[in-house]
Amino acid sequence: MRKKAPMPQTLLPLIPDGATQINDLVSVVREGDRWTYFHGAHPIFSHAQDDRRSFRMFTAQLVCQGTCRQVEIIRAFGVSKNSILRSVKKFREEGIESFYEPRRGRGSTVITEKVADQAQSLLNAGTSRKEVAEQIGIKYDTLQKAIRQGRLQEAPQDEKTAALSPASDKSGRSLQDSAAANAMGTACTRTMERVCAALGMLPDGAPTRFEPCRDVSLGGVLCALPALTQNGLFRHLDRCFSPLGGYYTSLQVMILLACMALCRIKTVEQLQYHSPGELGKLLGLDRVPEVRCLRNKLTSLSADDAPEKWAALLSKDWLEADPDLAGALYVDGHVRLYHGHLTELPRRYVSRQRLCLRGTxxxxxxxxxxxxxxxxxxxxxxxxxxxxxxDIVPRLLKDVPRQPSQEALDADPHLARFTILFDREGYSPVFFKQMWQSHRIACITYHKHPKEDWPEDVFAETAVKMPGGETVMMKLAERGSWVGSKKDGLWMREIRKLNPSGHQTSLISTAYGGSSVKDAGRLFSRWSQENFFRYSMQHFGIDLLSEYGTQEITGTKRPVVNPARRELDRQRRSVQSKLTRRRAEYAAVALHPEADEKKVAQWERQKAKLLDEIQSLEHELETVKTRQQETPKHLEWNELPEESKFKRLLPNRKQLLDTVKMIAYRAETAMAGIIREQLSRQDDARSVLQDLFRSTADLIPSPETNELVVRVHSLANPRTNRAIEHLLQELNSASATYPGTKLKLVYHLVGASSE
Incomplete structure (x- = not known):
C-alpha cells in the first residue's frame, strides 16, 4: 500500500513582529501588560499578563483542539507538565466556566480538640495511621499533615510495639524483602521513614528499631559491640564528623563498617554479595545502604580531613589507656602496592616479595x-x-603518657622518656646518639655488624617474660660495646642470645637503665608487628584500594631521587656489565695458537678488536662516572621536572577505613584474650572468633526489661561452645548497651548450660 504524500502547507509562516512562535501556526506577542495570541497573522485571543485563569483556559483549549501540543506550550511558556495536565483535564471535564468559578474559602477545622484527643489515644495504642483515619472518619492526608505539623504525636514503632509481633524467620524476611523490590527497592520496608528522609523531615536519621528475628545471618558479630565501644569506635564522632543527613546516621555507618571488617567483607563493593535486609537487622534498620549510597556516605565522612582528626584523637586515647604498653613502641614500614595507571608511583623495595615494586x-x-x-x-x-x-617522634613526644619530667631526667642520666624498637632498616649509630642526646629516647634494634662470637660459657639460661604474658627460656649474655665510628659512635648495651644451632643473635640498646631480660623480651616480640601486617592484609585487606583517584603533592620539602642520577646509574651498570664481558672474552683468547700460522692472524685481529672495545668501554665508563659525580643524588620536590613528578593516592577514605579496621583488630585482640582462657591451643582463638562473627543469631528485643537479647547459635563442637559461653559471660558482666539506644545487650548461646 502506497503512503499518502503530506499535505502542502497552505498558510505562509508569517508571524507578527516581536512574536514568540509556539508552533508553525500559533504565536504570542507581549505588549505592555497584555498577551495576544495569533493564528498566523490574525489575533485570536488576548488576556492580561497576570490573568492566570485565562492563560490556563486558553492553553488548555489549544491542546484539546489539537492546535498545539503539550510540549510546545511547556517549551514556549516554561510551565510544568503537571500544570498543563491539570488544566487540560479541567477543560475537558468541566468546560471553560470552571476556570472562572470563585475559589472556595477555608473550611472549618476538621481536627477539632475532641477529634485530636481521640486520634492521639489511638496513635498511643500503636494503631496505624490508616486505621486511625478510618475510625475517626477523616482523610488520611489530613491526619498525616497533623502529625507532620506536630499537632499529633505518633508513637514510634520501636521495640515496645515491634516486640509484640511474633519473631520472623529468614524465609519470611526474604519474601518481604523481595516484595519491596517492586516499590522502593529490595528490603526497603520502612517506606514512610525513607520518604520523610528524602524530604528532609528526618534530621536525626532513621531511628534504630529492632524487631524479633530468628536466624539472622552474621548475627554473631553483635558480640563484638562491647569491645568495639571500649576501643573507641563511637568516640569523638560528633566532634570530628558533620551530620550525614538522610536516612542513615554516622553512628549506623560506623557500626556497619566495623561489622564488615569483622565479617571479612574487605571492600565496599563486596557488600553487594550479602543480603542487605539481613545486615540491616544488625543495625536496627530495614536494610543497609547499597554500594553507591555507602560510597557517598564515606565521601561525606572523609571531607575536611575528618578521618585524620578522628584517628589522632583515638591514638591518644589508646596510648593513655595503657601507659605500660605505650612505653615501648614498635615502628616498621609497610609498602602498599599500587598496580593502577592513574599515576606512576616510585618503586619501593618490598621485603615480603624481595622485589622493587611501585607503591606507597x-x-x-x-x-x-x-x-x-x-x-x-x-x-x-x-x-x-x-x-x-x-613524623613519628614529634607526635610521640606530645602523646605518650607518663613521660618523666625534666627534673627526673636530670637526676637520673640513664632514665629514658620511652623506647622505640625497629628492625635493621633503622640501624644507625648517629641516629641512636641523636635520639638519646636530643630527646632521651631509647632505641633497641638488631646489631647490623656484630663482631666475633662471644664464648659460650658467658651465656646463662634465663627465663624471659614476653609482653604477651608467656615465659620463654633463653641463653643470654650482656656487655657494653662501642657501636659506630670513633667520631659519631657511642657506647651501647649489647645483648646476645645463643641459639641451639650455635648462632648468636645480637641486639643493641640505648635503654641504659633497662635490663637484658626486659630488652630481649621486647625485641624478640617484634614479630607481633609482622604478624599484624600479615594478618591484616589477609583478613582486613589493608592493602586494598578504598577509592580511585589521585591528588597533587604540595607543601613538601622532602628530597627525592634525581631522575638524571637514576638514569646515569642505569648507564653505569650497563657499561660496567659490557666491560666485564669483554674482559672475560679477552682473557679467553689470551693463549697464542703457536701450531697454526693461519690462526695467528685471526687471533691477533680478534684480540686487537676486543682490546679496542675494552678501551672504548673504559673511557665511556669514566665519562659516566664523572657525570654521575657531578649530578646531585637528590632534588627537592619543586625542582623535579614536571614529567617526573607523581601524585599521591587519595588518602582520606583510606585513613577512615584503616582507622575502623584498627579498632576492629584491637577489639578482636581483646576478645581473643578472653577466649584463650578456655582453649588448650591458644593460636585457635582468632579462628574461633571468626566462626562466631559469621554465625547466625536470634535478635529478641524485650521492652519490659529494656534489653536486646542476642541468642547465638551453637558452633561446630563442644570445645568451641565452651569458649564462646565463657566469652558471653564476660560480655554480659560488662552491661553494655546497643550504641544509640538504651537497650542493654544480653548474650546467650543456644543450648548452653547456663541458658
Whole structure:
C-alpha cells in the first residue's frame, strides 16, 4: 500500500513582529501588560499578563483542539507538565466556566480538640495511621499533615510495639524483602521513614528499631559491640564528623563498617554479595545502604580531613589507656602496592616479595602485642629514620603518657622518656646518639655488624617474660660495646642470645637503665608487628584500594631521587656489565695458537678488536662516572621536572577505613584474650572468633526489661561452645548497651548450660 504524500502547507509562516512562535501556526506577542495570541497573522485571543485563569483556559483549549501540543506550550511558556495536565483535564471535564468559578474559602477545622484527643489515644495504642483515619472518619492526608505539623504525636514503632509481633524467620524476611523490590527497592520496608528522609523531615536519621528475628545471618558479630565501644569506635564522632543527613546516621555507618571488617567483607563493593535486609537487622534498620549510597556516605565522612582528626584523637586515647604498653613502641614500614595507571608511583623495595615494586609506604606504630596506635602515609619517603625523626617522634613526644619530667631526667642520666624498637632498616649509630642526646629516647634494634662470637660459657639460661604474658627460656649474655665510628659512635648495651644451632643473635640498646631480660623480651616480640601486617592484609585487606583517584603533592620539602642520577646509574651498570664481558672474552683468547700460522692472524685481529672495545668501554665508563659525580643524588620536590613528578593516592577514605579496621583488630585482640582462657591451643582463638562473627543469631528485643537479647547459635563442637559461653559471660558482666539506644545487650548461646 502506497503512503499518502503530506499535505502542502497552505498558510505562509508569517508571524507578527516581536512574536514568540509556539508552533508553525500559533504565536504570542507581549505588549505592555497584555498577551495576544495569533493564528498566523490574525489575533485570536488576548488576556492580561497576570490573568492566570485565562492563560490556563486558553492553553488548555489549544491542546484539546489539537492546535498545539503539550510540549510546545511547556517549551514556549516554561510551565510544568503537571500544570498543563491539570488544566487540560479541567477543560475537558468541566468546560471553560470552571476556570472562572470563585475559589472556595477555608473550611472549618476538621481536627477539632475532641477529634485530636481521640486520634492521639489511638496513635498511643500503636494503631496505624490508616486505621486511625478510618475510625475517626477523616482523610488520611489530613491526619498525616497533623502529625507532620506536630499537632499529633505518633508513637514510634520501636521495640515496645515491634516486640509484640511474633519473631520472623529468614524465609519470611526474604519474601518481604523481595516484595519491596517492586516499590522502593529490595528490603526497603520502612517506606514512610525513607520518604520523610528524602524530604528532609528526618534530621536525626532513621531511628534504630529492632524487631524479633530468628536466624539472622552474621548475627554473631553483635558480640563484638562491647569491645568495639571500649576501643573507641563511637568516640569523638560528633566532634570530628558533620551530620550525614538522610536516612542513615554516622553512628549506623560506623557500626556497619566495623561489622564488615569483622565479617571479612574487605571492600565496599563486596557488600553487594550479602543480603542487605539481613545486615540491616544488625543495625536496627530495614536494610543497609547499597554500594553507591555507602560510597557517598564515606565521601561525606572523609571531607575536611575528618578521618585524620578522628584517628589522632583515638591514638591518644589508646596510648593513655595503657601507659605500660605505650612505653615501648614498635615502628616498621609497610609498602602498599599500587598496580593502577592513574599515576606512576616510585618503586619501593618490598621485603615480603624481595622485589622493587611501585607503591606507597605506610609507617605503623604498634605496641608489644601488635595492636596498632596510628599509621603515617608517606608518598614521598626517604626511609624509616627520616620518618621517625620528622613524623613519628614529634607526635610521640606530645602523646605518650607518663613521660618523666625534666627534673627526673636530670637526676637520673640513664632514665629514658620511652623506647622505640625497629628492625635493621633503622640501624644507625648517629641516629641512636641523636635520639638519646636530643630527646632521651631509647632505641633497641638488631646489631647490623656484630663482631666475633662471644664464648659460650658467658651465656646463662634465663627465663624471659614476653609482653604477651608467656615465659620463654633463653641463653643470654650482656656487655657494653662501642657501636659506630670513633667520631659519631657511642657506647651501647649489647645483648646476645645463643641459639641451639650455635648462632648468636645480637641486639643493641640505648635503654641504659633497662635490663637484658626486659630488652630481649621486647625485641624478640617484634614479630607481633609482622604478624599484624600479615594478618591484616589477609583478613582486613589493608592493602586494598578504598577509592580511585589521585591528588597533587604540595607543601613538601622532602628530597627525592634525581631522575638524571637514576638514569646515569642505569648507564653505569650497563657499561660496567659490557666491560666485564669483554674482559672475560679477552682473557679467553689470551693463549697464542703457536701450531697454526693461519690462526695467528685471526687471533691477533680478534684480540686487537676486543682490546679496542675494552678501551672504548673504559673511557665511556669514566665519562659516566664523572657525570654521575657531578649530578646531585637528590632534588627537592619543586625542582623535579614536571614529567617526573607523581601524585599521591587519595588518602582520606583510606585513613577512615584503616582507622575502623584498627579498632576492629584491637577489639578482636581483646576478645581473643578472653577466649584463650578456655582453649588448650591458644593460636585457635582468632579462628574461633571468626566462626562466631559469621554465625547466625536470634535478635529478641524485650521492652519490659529494656534489653536486646542476642541468642547465638551453637558452633561446630563442644570445645568451641565452651569458649564462646565463657566469652558471653564476660560480655554480659560488662552491661553494655546497643550504641544509640538504651537497650542493654544480653548474650546467650543456644543450648548452653547456663541458658
Amino acid at each position: 609506604t605506610d609507617y605503623w606504630v604498634n605496641d608489644a602485642l601488635g595492636q596498632p596506635f596510628f599509621v603515617i602515609e608517606r608518598p614521598v619517603d626517604q626511609g624509616m629514620l627520616e620518618a621517625i625523626e620528622n
